[in-house]
Amino acid sequence: MHMKKIFSLLLITLLFSCDDGEIAVADIDFSDSDVQLCGEYLFYKLRNSSTESLSLYIPTNNNIIREIGESTYTINNSTNSLVYRVYNGNAANYFCNEFQPTDPTVVSEWVVLSGTVTITTTLQEDDNDGVPFENEQPGVIDENGEYPDALDTDEDGIPNYKDFDDDGDNIPTIDEDIDGDGDPTNDDTDGDGTPNYLDADDDGDGVDTIYEDINGNLDPTDDYEAGNDTQNYLLASETTAVSITQYIEHTYYSTYLNYIVPGADISFTSDEGVELRLDLVEFGTYSETETIEETPEF
Ligand SMILES: [Ca+2]
Numbered sequence: 470m471h472m473k474k475i476f477s478l479l480l481i482t483l484l485f486s487c488d489d490g491e492i493a494v495a496d497i498d499f500s501d502s503d504v505q506l507c508g509e510y511l512f513y514k515l516r517n518s519s520t521e522s523l524s525l526y527i528p529t530n531n532n533i534i535r536e537i538g539e540s541t542y543t544i545n546n547s548t549n550s551l552v553y554r555v556y557n558g559n560a561a562n563y564f565c566n567e568f569q570p571t572d573p574t575v576v577s578e579w580v581v582l583s584g585t586v587t588i589t590t591t592l593q594e595d596d597n598d599g600v601p602f603e604n605e606q607p608g609v610i611d612e613n614g615e616y617p618d619a620l621d622t623d624e625d626g627i628p629n630y631k632d633f634d635d636d637g638d639n640i641p642t643i644d645e646d647i648d649g650d651g652d653p654t655n656d657d658t659d660g661d662g663t664p665n666y667l668d669a670d671d672d673g674d675g676v677d678t679i680y681e682d683i684n685g686n687l688d689p690t691d692d693y694e695a696g697n698d699t700q701n702y703l704l705a706s707e708t709t710a711v712s713i714t715q716y717i718e719h720t721y722y723s724t725y726l727n728y729i730v731p732g733a734d735i736s737f738t739s740d741e742g743v744e745l746r747l748d749l750v751e752f753g754t755y756s757e758t759e760t761i762e763e764t765p766e767f
C-alpha cells in the first residue's frame with residue numbers, strides 16, 4: 470500500500486480534486502508499443518520495460534480481426550474491458566498464459582467503467598514481387614474492400630497486385646529484374662517497350678518464354694543451348710519450343726489491419742476511485758498476415 474502511494478505520486482503529473490472525486494491526468498504514451506494478441510480476443514501493449522500494460526479484452530466467437538469493416542464495442546468492465554496496469558516487474562509473460570503467473574504482481578490497476586472502442590478492419594493483399602501495389606494498376610477500391618477493375622495481364626484470374634508472375638511466363642516478376650537493381654519495371658530485353666515482367670515473350674523471337682523451358686521443369690531460367698551463356702528465353706536466336714501446360718504455384722500475402730480506437734471520452738478509474746485521463750488517442754493497429762498459395766488454372 471505504501472509502495473502504491475509512492476508510485477501514484479510519481480506517476481501522476483497533475484492531480485486535483487473536484488466534485489466528482491480526484492482526477493489524475495497522466496501523460497502515458499503507448500504509441501511506440503506494438504499491439505499483440507492472445508486468444509479471442511485479448512489485445513495488449515507493453516511499455517516502460519514491460520512493467521506497464523494496456524489491455525483490451527473482447528471475448529467473442531466472431532472472427533473480429535478478419536471481418537472487414539468497422540465495429541464498435543461497449544466497454545463495461547465485465548464482458549469487454551480496457552485496463553491499464555502497472556507491475557512490480559517485467560510483465561512480458563503475464564499475458565498468453567493459461568495460468569496467471571505469480572510474478573510479477575500488479576501494483577496499480579485502472580479500469581474503464583464505461584465507454585466504447587471502435588475497431589476498423591481492412592485487408593491489404595500484396596505479392597511482394599518488387600513492384601509496389603499502387604504500380605500494379607489495382608484500380609479503385611469498392612465498398613467491399615475489393616478491386617473489381619484491377620489489371621490481370623496474363624488473365625489467370627489473379628490480378629497483378631497479387632500475382633507474383635504477372636505475365637504468366639513461369640518466371641516470377643521479382644526474377645525478371647535482369648539488371649538486379651531491385652526494380653523489375655526497367656528491364657526490357659527485346660526493347661519492345663513492355664518490361665520483361667509484363668512480356669510473355671521476353672526476347673521477342675515469337676516463342677513465348679513459358680515454352681522456352683527445354684527441360685520442362687516449369688522454370689525457363691535454367692535452359693541454355695550448348696555453348697551459350699544466356700538462357701534461351703532471353704536469346705532471340707534460340708527458338709526451340711516445348712509443350713508446357715501448367716503454371717507454377719503462386720504466393721501472395723493477405724494482411725488484416727485492425728485499427729483500434731477508444732472513444733474520445735474514455736477515462737480509467739482506480740480501485741480507490743481516482744479517475745485517470747490517459748493521453749490515449751488510439752490503442753494502435755493489430756496486424757495479421759496470412760500466406761496464400763494458389764496454382765492458377767492453365
Ligand atoms: Ca495474373
Ligand SMILES: [Ca+2]
Binds near residue numbers: 600628
Ligand atoms: Ca504482381
Ligand SMILES: [Ca+2]
Binds near residue numbers: 671
Ligand atoms: Ca516475361
Ligand SMILES: [Ca+2]
Binds near residue numbers: 673674676678703
Ligand atoms: Ca522468346
